[in-house]
Amino acid sequence: MSSFFTAPSAQKKRKTAPTSANGPKKRLATNTKSAAKAPTKAPPPKRRQERDDESISGSDSDDGDDGPAEDQDGDEAGSDSEKEGETAAEKRLRLAERYLERVRREEETVVGFNAEDVDRDLIAERLKEDVAASKGKVFRQVADELDFHKATHCLFRADTLSTTNITTCPPYAYTASKDRTIVKWRIQDLPKDQYPQTTKKKPKRQAPPRKKPDKVAVLKPSKNKAKDKTYQGHVAGEILCIAASQDGRFVVTGGTDRRLVVYDSNLKPLRAWLHHRDAVTALAFRRGSNQLYSASKDRTIKVWSLDEMAYIETLFGHADHVVDIDALALERCVSVGARDRSARLWKVAEETQLVFRGGGNFDKKRLPNIDPRSLAVEGSMDRVAMIDEELFVTGSDNGSIALWSITKKKPLYIMPQAHGLEAPLKPEEASAEVHPDPRIVPPPQPRWITALRTVPYSDVIVSGSWDGCIKLWKLSQDKRSIEPLGSLCEADARDSSPEFNGVSEDSDDQRKALSSVGADSWLVKGVVNDISVFERGDRGKDGLCVVAAVGKEHRFGKWKKVQGAKNGAVVFEVPRSALANGDNADESGAEE
Known part of the structure; x- marks a missing residue:
């Protein structure tokens, strides 16, 4: 025996609008009550074909209201409840049409084309990006679009x-130092378009270079x-680490006093936790939320929720300091x-963990020109950065990126x-003898990877030592290797020198390569202790901003000091190439 809830959809559609007086009495009674409550001037009923045509066209209102897209999407639940006679396939079609219409409107806003001029391939690419983003996979290939040769820099301290x-939490950056000083900076915006659209000639003076970040607030250490x-x-x-939430509400620091301190955006202390039993070394916010991870x-590793200002749980497993x-x-x-x-x-929700062991040997056949003694064994894994939810990179004390x-x-x-x-030692520097044996001279050692960062869900990797x-690396197309992309430094000879590519021929050539790139010409004078990266403009159309924390010493000790270094930070603005940015370079050249 069938009921209304088990009857086929075709029968239900026939019962919704009875045309004869011999229909079910209960149905007529219900309709009579609803008709009594209905307004006096009700719109005439529409045919099924007309309602379907309006759904496909994307218009859900009968009075032709041209309200914003957000309001129409917000009324989706109400419109769905009104379409009782709609089948599941028709509902899916209507929602797909609405989603495509929203994508078209967004692309029109960003690209500036009319609806009829929007290419189908552009919408298809956007759909692929949305699907890949929901799965947490790499979907943006932006490494080849960066013009790092035209990058500008500015030192602030x-x-x-x-x-x-x-x-960083654009447009602000926060720095922490060993004397417990926290500084909030405002990074300058990119210059305005220096070619007005109303004229066809260039102005005599070009836009000024990027200025130094402005100091917004300073929090100095309190005594006693x-x-x-x-x-x-x-x-x-x-203070060893600092992190800012993505919404800009919170700034968190950790230090050797075992404290985890939460501030507001103006560096006013809100809460201090003493749950860790040793120094807090690293912090990371979960993207899109105020869930915090702290390492010590x-x-x-401890998990926190800053929305409730509460501790959640502790993760155990490492056998040494989590750095x-x-x-x-x-x-x-x-x-x-x-x-x-x-x-x-x-995996916090599943309460599981995956372990990845380092310390493996190099493939010496792939590196025939490198002295085997300089291929140091991995002793400490110091840096980590996630590319997407399935790929990540690590940096070690043997100078390798994995x-x-x-x-x-x-x-x-x-x-x-x-x-x-590093520059190899001279024989007299390695021994106290007057004429020491050259065989006792230790081999040149690689520079540690002291900073590592990625542009999330893209193919760009940034490292520092x-x-x-600052060096940029590119994830290969098959996502199985990394390739050198370029460097942000003063001397162009570094890019072509054997030392840059990790090739060590002999001591004389190494010494010549290092002497040709003196410390006076370095842009980043000191140890790069940390790097923060964010993209300029919508989907990075205005380039990449790289901010590096620089100090005379390593962040964990005084064992490494760089002569002539300065404590502070350096901001690099890496533009996108004209072809990638679609700036109509041919038209501007014709106007000249």
Whole structure:
């Protein structure tokens, strides 16, 4: 026996609008009541074909209201409830048509074309990007579109000790230093278009170069607060890490005093936690939320919720200090454990972890020109950055950058000596003898990877050391290797020198290459302790902004000091090429 809920949709559609007086009495009674409550001037009923035509055209209102798209999408639930006679296939078709119409409107706003001029391929590419973004995979190939040869730079600094960490929440940047000073900077906007559209001639004076960031707020350390248990801030030691939430509401710092301090956007302390039992070394926010991950030397990772100002849980597994951590949109994070030479991917919701072991040997056949003694064994895994939800990269003390996939326990690719080798010692510097044996001279050692960052969900990787420049790397098309893309440094000879490519021929050639690129010509004078990256404009159409924290010393100690270095930060503006940006270079050249 069938009822209204089990009857086929065709029968239900016939019962919704009875045309004869012999229909069900209950149905007529219900309709009579609803008709009594209905307004006196009700619009005449429309045929089924007319309603379908209006659904496909994207107009849900009968009175022709040209309201905003957001209001129409907000009334989707109400419009769905009104279409009782609509089948599941028709509903899917209507929602797909509405989604495509919304994409067309967004592309018209960004690109500036009329609806009839929007290419179908553009919409198809946008749909692919949306699907890939929802799955957390790489979907943007922007490395080849960056013109790093035209990058501009600017050094900004405060009167502090070594800058240990930096974070950005456009247009603001936050720096932390070893003397517990926190500075909020406002990064200058890009210059306006220097060619007015009303004229066809260039102005005599071009736009001024990018100015230094403005100092917005400074929080200096407070003294004699170690015994004050009510003080919400750092009381001793050094600040080792800083992170800003994506919505700009919170700024969090961690230091050697084991404290995790939360500030508002104006650097006013809100809360201080003492849950860690050792120094807090790294912080990372989950993208799109205020969920925070903190790493510490006590070999644990703690999860926090800043919306509720609450501690959630602790993750155990590392056998040594957890020195770096990174996270993206999913509820998971990846961390590195220094001298346990492992990277761990934590699936917080599933309460599981994946372990990736480092310390493997290099393929010496692939590196025939490098001295085997300079291929140092990986002793500490110090840096980590996620490319997408399935790929991440790590940096080590042997100067190598490794590409990992969550589907394999071994690295997919290793780039050895990414920032080159140190200058080799002279025989008299390695021994106290008057005429020492050259065989006792140790081989030149690679420079550590002290900073590592990626542009999330793209193919751009940025790294830093103490060689005087920031290097950019590209993820290959097959996502199984990384390739050199360029460097942000002063001397062009560095790009073509054997030292840049990690090739070591002999001591004389190395010494000549290093002497040709003196420390006076370096843009980044000091140890790059951290890097923060964000894209300019919608979907990075205005280029890439790279901000590097620079100090005289390494953020974890004083074992490495760079002569002539300055404590502060450097901001690089990397533009996109004219062809990639679609700036109509041919038209501007014709106007000249």
